[in-house]
Amino acid sequence: xxxxxxxxxxxxxxxxxxxxxxxxxxxxxxxxxxxxxxxxxxxxxxxxxxxxxxxxxxxxxxxxxxxxxxxxxxxxxxxxxxxxxxxxxxxxxxxxxxxxxxxxxxxxxxxxxxxxxxxxxxx
Amino acid sequence: xxxxxxxxxxxxxxxxxxxxxxxxxxxxxxxxxxxxxxxxxxxxxxxxxxxxxxxxxxxxxxxxxxxxxxxxxxxxxxxxxxxxxxxxxxxxxxxxxxxxxxxxxx
Numbered sequence: 669x670x671x672x673x674x675x676x677x678x679x680x681x682x683x684x685x686x687x688x689x690x691x692x693x694x695x696x697x698x699x700x701x702x703x704x705x706x707x708x709x710x711x712x713x714x715x716x717x718x719x720x721x722x723x724x725x726x727x728x729x730x731x732x733x734x735x736x737x738x739x740x741x742x743x744x745x746x747x748x749x750x751x752x753x754x755x756x757x758x759x760x761x762x763x764x765x766x767x768x769x770x771x772x773x774x775x776x777x778x779x780x781x782x783x784x785x786x787x788x789x790x791x
Numbered sequence: 792x793x794x795x796x797x798x799x800x801x802x803x804x805x806x807x808x809x810x811x812x813x814x815x816x817x818x819x820x821x822x823x824x825x826x827x828x829x830x831x832x833x834x835x836x837x838x839x840x841x842x843x844x845x846x847x848x849x850x851x852x853x854x855x856x857x858x859x860x861x862x863x864x865x866x867x868x869x870x871x872x873x874x875x876x877x878x879x880x881x882x883x884x885x886x887x888x889x890x891x892x893x894x895x896x897x
Contacts, residue, residue, distance in 0.1 A: 703887070713827075713835065713878055715887040731886045765834055775841035776882055777825045781834035 670694040670780055672766050677785030684756050684789075690749040690766030690782055698722055698744040701769040703778060704751050706762035706787075714762075718769070719749060734760075756789045763787075793817050793881050797890035804897060808869045812893045814862040814879035823883035826855055826864045829892075830875045838877075839864060871897055 676688040690702070701724075704717045717740040718729045728740050739752040749766050763786050767778040794817035804810050814824065822842040827835035837846045839855035842862055852867040866873055874897045879890040 712892045713829075713880075713889040715880075715889070718887075729885050775822070775844065777837045777840035777846070778827075778835075778880070779837040779846070781836070784834055 670768070672768065672780060672782035674764065674766055674782040674785040677764065677787045679788045679790065680756055681791050682757060682789055685752070685754045686756065686787060688751040688753065688764055688766075688785060688787070690751075692747045692749065692768070695768070697742075697747040701771075702740075702742060702749045703767045703769055704738075704740060704749075705765045705767055705778070705781075706760075707765070707784075708759070708762040711762075717751065753787070756787075758789050761787060761789050792886055793820060793884055793888050795879055795881055795888050795890040797877075797879060797893050799893060800891065801894040801896065804869055804895065806869055806871060806897060810866045810869055810895065812864045812877055812895075814857075814864070814890050816860045816862075816881055816883075819859045820881045820883035822858050823881055824855075824857070824862050825880045825882070826853075827878045827880065828873075828875045829878065835878065869895075869897065873897065 671693045673691045680686050702719045705715050716731045716734045719740045719742050720727045737755045741750045763784040765781050765784045767781045770779050796815045824842045826839040829835040843855045854865045876892045876894050878892050
């Protein structure tokens with residue numbers, strides 16, 4: 669079964685840091701691009717970061733809202749994706765999802781998604 | 792950034808109804824569009840990819856159409872389990888962007 673499981677969420681003070689993890693299983697993790705997507709309380713979905721695969725030099729792309737503060741990384745030997753979040757702000761409060769970018773014949777979709785991990789930024 | 796605008800924002804319907812949700816992109820995105828369904832306290836789930844291809848395991852009452860800037864998600868005969876929020880997403884260009892969501896109330 670293809671599965672993603674996030675961990676590492678919690679309560680952190682403004683200006684603090686947190687590292688999220690996403691453990692993948694059931695597919696060849698190293699072949700796929702991986703994303704972080706977040707959802708603020710009672711809000712919509714916001715894509716925030718992408719890690720391309722080894723064939724694409726593990727290059728990364730970020731949304732403007734997190735660029736310079738968040739760092740996406742991966743360890744293919746551990747089938748794991750990470751999100752290092754620094755200088756956190758109240759507006760970063762959200763459920764954070766990791767998602768596999770599944771592409772076939774040139775078309776793509778985010779599938780599956782993990783169950784999400786809640787990050788709360790508050791003093 | 793490519794803006795994705797969904798309409799309506801919310802919709803009340805009855806079991807058996809035919810429902811259509813629209814998604815408009817601020818610039819052409821070809822067929823680089825995915826529809827997701829999100830139920831309360833759950834992660835989103837892909838329904839339709841490449842604007843009109845049905846994800847494996849998704850009931851055939853769901854269908855998608857469109858290309859360029861205008862897209863639709865249609866549910867041909869609503870079932871009680873279809874109560875959810877529906878999002879469109881474009882991956883034509885970075886940043887990847889989502890519509891604001893359509894809340895479907897049965």
